[in-house]
Amino acid sequence: MAKNNERNLNVTIKNQEDNKDEVIISISAILKNLKRYLAIWIVIAIIAGLLTFSFSAIKTFSAKTPAKALVSFTYTGIEKGLDPKGRKFEIETMKNPKVIEKALTKMGMDLKKIEDIRTSLSFDYKIPQDAYDQLTAYNSVMDKATSGSLSAAQAMLDTKYYPTQFTVKFDFGKAGLDRQNGVDFLNTLLKCYGEYFYEEYGYNEPLGTAVKTADYETYDYAQQVDLFRNSLRTVKTYLDNLAKDDTTTFRSSATGYTFSDLSDYTKTITGIDLDRISSYITVNNVTKDKDSTLAYYNYRIENLKRDKDEYAERLAAIESSIASYEKDVVQVFGNGIDDTEKKQTVHSEQYDALFKQKTSVETILAQTKQDIDFYTSRRDALQNNKASSKANVDKVEADIADLSKKVEKLVDLTEQTASDYYENVQFANAYNILVPATKSVGAGLSQAASESVKTIVIVELLIFVIYLAAAFIAALKSENTKKPVKAGADDDDDDDEDVDLEELVDIIEEEAEKAEKQTNVKKNKKK
Structure with a gap:
């Protein structure tokens, strides 16, 4: 029977003190055992992955995770x-x-x-x-x-x-x-x-609420006019600010108005309806209580004078701050070739803010002076004339009731237009979900999968390590249960020959000597 010359790669661990204590590890044997246990490993890995995922899904659906x-x-x-x-x-x-x-x-x-x-x-x-x-x-x-x-x-x-x-x-x-x-x-x-x-x-919802809920009928006619005047000023200021911030010339699809349109409407109500009622009250001395109204005028004039002095002092302080303000200095360095340095003064945000404050205070001061003159003329006219007739009172009450409806309509239009603007232009994408x-099953499974990935990876790595260890140990046991093969002996039933390096050298030397002797014998026979 022909000798099988195939040799497998083996690793031999030998104790130098005792040549008989050897541990033989065959790489081919390990690969054979890996192949042998491959199907078992795959099945166990799949089952372990499914069990881990199922546990995570159960935990996700049962636990009240936020x-x-x-x-x-x-x-x-x-x-x-x-x-x-x-x-x-x-x-x-x-x-x-x-x-x-x-x-x-x-x-x-x-x-x-x-x-x-x-x-x-x-x-x-x-x-x-x-x-x-x-x-x-x-x-x-x-x-x-x-x-x-x-x-x-x-x-x-x-x-x-x-x-x-x-x-x-x-x-x-x-x-x-x-x-x-x-x-x-x-x-x-x-x-x-x-x-x-x-x-x-x-x-500004409180703005509209304050304007519409003012119980004007409890006041005297002159005071009612003042209430509506203040409300119209507030609404107009609000509309003018919106028109200033609006760079798109927004026209509401809900009302058909722009902010400038509504501001002009406010100006019309003030300049025509309100001023007409106010002048009629002043000329005809329409009042519920002359003495009470005169006291109100005097009170308003004194308050406005104090406000005027306060605004004048504030304006003077702002102008003084502007005059003494040191502008920011910007240093411009050279390009590295020379040591030249340039300085330039520029306006800062604080400097610009001072000018805005100055303009605002000047506007308020001018308005306050006009109000003082207005109430003074009212007071003087009422003092020098008698109270009006019942017919004049009825006319004023009817006109003020009509004015109230117009103001209420103006506030509603302002609210609808502003809401349309903020929701569809200014804040169209300001807040998004x-x-x-x-709470869908798919989302729960997705969350379970994401939360179980780390656990699954750890479990699968552990199973893989056990798989390798099992193949290694099986190979170690099977190889070391075999008996060592003596030099020159043939074993056709086993393809592996387990030898160490020194024995291999001795075998090669013996085979070489045998071959040399056989060659010499053949030569002698020929002679």
């Missing part, structure tokens, strides 16, 4: 951490009891849960990588800044990042709700906050 949603803000100023009114923005305003109460009312839930829900809401945000890289770069520039560019580097270092996206977390289990009601409530709360946002930063909370 519901989550993602919201964003994209209006001018949020990048500086400010709200639309220029104040510090706080996402915690979503916990406002008014917002929670409105959401509870829409859900038909007990309002006693307001405090439990407030304590169950939390917020989180993450700085985007590009913003983080930018801030890191600014710090690097600051570290390397030279004395000549220190101020510029410091300005960059002062740059801060303010988040624009927030994760809203609602621990509905803590609030005493189940998953379905908890998710529904969170989504309702997010919508109610959007309504609160537009009401808070959009149309990017990812609402969900």
Whole structure:
């Protein structure tokens, strides 16, 4: 039978003190055992992965893990951490009891849960990588800044990042709700906050309420005219500010008016209706109580004079500040070739703010002086004439009632137009619910999968290590149960020959000597 010359790669660990203590590890034997246990490993790995995922899914659906949603803000100023009114923005305003109460009312839930829900809401945000890289770069520039560019580097270092996206977390289990009601409530709360946002930063609702709810009939006729005059001034100022901020010449689809249209309408009511009633009252001395009205005029004149003195002092202080204000100095350095340096003075934001204050105070002071003259003429006319007839009183009351309806209509048009503008133009994308909370099975499975990935990886790695260890140990046992093969002996029943390095050298030398002897014998026979 032909000798099998195939040899397998073996690793022999030999004890030098005792040649008989040997541990033989065959790589081929390990590979054979890996192949042998491959199917078992795959089955066990699949079963373990499914069991781990199932456990995570059961835990997700049974445990009351907080519901989550993602919201964003994209209006001018949020990048500086400010709200639309220029104040510090706080996402915690979503916990406002008014917002929670409105959401509870829409859900038909007990309002006693307001405090439990407030304590169950939390917020989180993450700085985007590009913003983080930018801030890191600014710090690097600051570290390397030279004395000549220190101020510029410091300005960059002062740059801060303010988040624009927030994760809203609602621990509905803590609030005493189940998953379905908890998710529904969170989504309702997010919508109610959007309504609160537009009401808070959009149309000035208290303005309209104050104008429309003024119980003018309890006052004398001259005082009624003053109430409407103040209301119309307030509405006109509000409309003029909106028209100034509006760069799109917005025309409301709800009312068909622009802010300038409504401002002109306000001016018309003031200049025609209100002034006509006011002059009629003054000329005909229409009053409910002459003495009371004269006392009112005197009181108003004295107050206006004090206001005039206050505004005059304030104007003088602002003008003095402007005159003594030191403008900012900007240093322009050379390009490195020369040591030339240029300086230039520029206006700062504080300097511009002083001029705005000056203009505002001048306007108020002028208006105050006009009011003093107006009330003085009223007082003098009433003192020198008798009270009016009943017919004149009836006419004034009818005219004021008609004026009240026009003012109320103006306020309603202003409210609708402003709300339309803020919701569809100014704040069209100011507040967005990017990812609402969900209670769907698919979302639950997705959450279970994401939460179980790490566990599955650890379990699968552990099973793989056990798989390798089992193959290694099986190979070790099978190889070391075999008897060592003597030098020169043939064993056709076993393909492996386990020898160490010294025995291999001895075998080669013996075979070489045998071959040499056989060659010499053949030569002698030929001779």
